[in-house]
Amino acid sequence: MRFVLAILAFAAAAVMVGFGIAQRTVFLEPDKVSLGTVVENQASYTVITPDALAAHEGKQTITLSGGGPVYLSYGRTADVLAWIGEDPYVSVGHDAETDELTSEVVVANPVDDSTPGTPSTEEPEATEEPSEDGEAEPDPAASPAGSDLWFDEFTGDRTLTTTIDVPEGISVLVASDGTAPAPGRIVVSWPLDNATPWAGPLMAGGGLLFLIGIVLVISGVMAHRRSRGPRRNLPKGPKGKLMRAPRPPREQRAALSGSGPRRSSGRARRVALLPVLLVPAIALSACSADYWPDLTSAPETTAPATPVETAPAGEDEVEADEPAAPEVVPAVSVPQMERIMRRVAVFTTEVDADADSQRLAERFTGPAFEARKANYAIRKSLPDHAALPAIPAAPLTLTLPQQVTGWPRTVLTIAKNNDDETVAPTALVLRQESPRENYKIMYATALVPNADVPEVAPASIGAPPINPEFKGLIMPTGQVAPAYADVLLKGDESEFAEFFDPEGDTIRQNLGVEGQKKTSEDLPETADASFSNEVGDSPTVALATNDSGALVTVSINQTEKVTPNDGGTVGFQEGQPGAALSGFDEKSAKGVQRVVGIQLMFYVPAVGSDEKIRLLGWSESLIGASEVK
Incomplete structure (x- = not known):
């Protein structure tokens, strides 16, 4: 019976292993x-x-x-x-x-440029100028x-x-x-999912059945040998003695005691062990995840879900003539912004090293462009003059893109300089004017110490831009720049001073009433200084925060005029940035003037808040110098 069961086990093992191998070979689907x-x-x-x-x-x-x-x-x-x-x-x-x-x-x-918020995609016709070898150069x-x-x-x-x-x-x-x-x-x-989850169990099960068959064969052989043991009732010879079996011939004894047939039997046993080792090896080889059933739960997809639009209650049909609302999306994603900042950082390092003001326009605009362009001009005459801080590429501690439907697009990001902990994080406002233009830095300000930046929406959502006349803030964003310009000029006597928090506002000490007074005291008695502030030409950038406030970035230009009061002349001091930037090295009876560009980032609270407008970051640099007109 054991031999019959062994044969059945061998047959089942062959079928299971063969079918398992076939699933991974002839029956395998394309991947x-x-x-x-x-x-x-x-x-x-x-x-x-x-x-x-x-x-x-x-x-x-x-x-x-x-x-x-x-x-x-x-x-x-x-x-x-x-x-x-x-x-x-x-x-x-x-x-x-x-x-x-x-x-x-x-x-x-053709795109209708009169539609607000619609990008203008008009491009001049591409012209290909022939190169020296006569072939056209790509545009x-x-x-x-x-x-x-x-x-x-x-x-x-x-x-x-x-x-x-x-x-x-x-x-x-x-x-x-x-x-x-x-x-x-x-x-x-x-x-394609061409996994064969039953190949592994079939091959492993076939190997197990094969081993069971081997066990059955061995146990059957041992049982058969025990059944052929010595007989106890042997016939007796004369006088009651047991009869002795005849002695076999010498040739038979030599054959029984010889090693020839035994060697052949040992070789046969070794050959018989090959399947015993081969089948488990085949079964153990089926260890790939594609060979076995997946009992774990299916992983969730990482792709963002797309909401299903449903009609409002009571509206079964939507009028065909009604245009669909434009999709509002964040200007950039975080990985996209990280790639942009790496490019900008590398570009800025190269341009700063060459002081190339022509290339600078590829990635800078507005106040940030004016500041760096003037710095390049000064450093060409005064090589020891300090360069403006480098633009760090990473890490980005905050990325706040504007919610957009077209162009221009704006994004606010804060980058930290890990190489030098003494350098304050840089708040940057980048702007993209049209689809075929890249983002350019418009504002670059250094955060004040312990700047308390309010919570903002995640980059995957973005922040809506705030209208300059929006009344939901303690001061409309369009009035922040002129109001602070008046505070710098008049100090606490300004009618707008009560709206701004003076704590941590170090710019008032440098360019406010105190700084202006110190500048006047350093002049000779034969010269007088006067100051005036005006709002910069670049647009105000205002993005909403989670507490209904706004992050507002503006620019102010402060003009300092030095004029003689005794009928004499005045001029720039030799070796000073004003002389290097203006190129005016003479004395003038009209006087000379310097223009300082100030870039500022504020937090403006919502109406009803007990907070004041808080300065978060600022930077200042000389952007102009000349004789008084």
């Missing part, structure tokens, strides 16, 4: 699904739409092939289309019925490479393969150099 298309149109840009990227579940592996450089980036669909503007492009979509990629040429409609403005709009970008030569994992509402932009046709061959792949 991915791929859709491809060949774009024959000669457009410079190709857009892979969200429905094409979401044709199947899972991460998207995109393979591009072309005859030259290959470029790929991805970002919000609205940003991708805004960057393309009126240029024609190829849209790659998905046909759900045939499960194939489709392509069509799209020519964008840098036509290349999407390096744009701050993208979440990430990749480049390659002739071919490019990359894997991304994007949620709904994201499109992929494909190009070459922005002038040549975009790569024509596109393949998008998604992973």
Whole structure:
């Protein structure tokens, strides 16, 4: 019976192991699904739409092939289309019925610039100037490479393969150099779950049955040998003696005592042990996670959920003529802002080292541009003059993007300098004027010691901009700059002094009444000093905080005039920044003047709060010097 059970165990083991191996070989499903298309149109840009990227579940592996450089980036669909503007492009979509990629040429409609909040995508026609060898140079403005709009970008030569994992509402932009046709061959792949959860149990179970069969065979053989033991009732010979069995011939004795057959039997036993070792090895090899059932709970997706829009109660239908409200999104994401700040930090380091005011305009604008441009001019005449603080790239302790529907876009961030703990964190306001322009630093202020920055919305939500005339604050944001300019000029006698918290406001000591008095005392008796403040030309940036207050960034220009009072002349002191910046090294009967640019960031509380307007950060630098007109 044991032998019968052993045969059944061997047969079942063979079937189970064979079927388990077949699941990982002949019956194994593909590990991915791929859709491809060949774009024959000669457009410079190709857009892979969200429905094409979401044709199947899972991460998207995109393979591009072309005859030259290959470029790929991805970002919000609205940003991708805004960057393309009126240029024609190829849209790659998905046909759900045939499960194939489709392509069509799209020519964008002209944008109505009169619509408020709508980005102007008008671009001058690209002109290609011939190079020295007669070939046309590509237009840098036509290349999407390096744009701050993208979440990430990749480049390659002739071919490019990359894997991304994007949620709904994201499109992929494909190009070459922005002038040549975009790569024509596109393949998008998604992973398939080809796990065989029963392969492992089948192979392990087959191995176990095989071992059981071996045990049954061994026990059966041992039982059979015991049943063939010596017989006790042997026949007796004459006179009652037991009969002795005849002695075998010598050849048989030699054969029984010899080692020949025993060697053959030992070899056979070793061969028989091979399956015993082989089957468990096969079973143990099935240790991959794809071989076994997944008993753990399914992981939650990391893609942001898209809310389902439902009609309000009592409204079953929406009028077709009613336009949909524009989508409000944060200007940037945190990873996007981190990439932008790395670029800005590297750019600033290079430009500061070369004191290149022409390149400076690529990443700076407004008061921040004026301050650095003037510093470059001073350092060219006075090499020992201190440079402005560097722009730190990381870490970003706060990122507050503006909620936007179009352009311009603004984001406030605070970057800390980990290399030097004595340097105060820098609060930066960056602004993007149009889709094809990058973010530029408009304001750069150093936080005051122990600055109490209020809580703000997370970067994934952003903050709404506040109208300069909004009445929900203790002072409208449009009045903060002129009010503080009056406080600097008049001190506590200003009618607006009661609105501002003097604690920790060190700028009043430097540029306020006290600082102005000290400047006048340092002048000779034959000269007088006068001061005036005016609001800078750059726009006020105001973003809401969680407590209904606002973070407000403004600029003020303070003009200091020194004029003679005895009919004589005055001028800049030699070797001073004013003389270096103005280039005026003579004496003047009219007098000379200096302009100091002041950048400030305030916290303005909401109406009903018992707090005052609090200074959070500021910076000042000489931005102008000349003879009095």
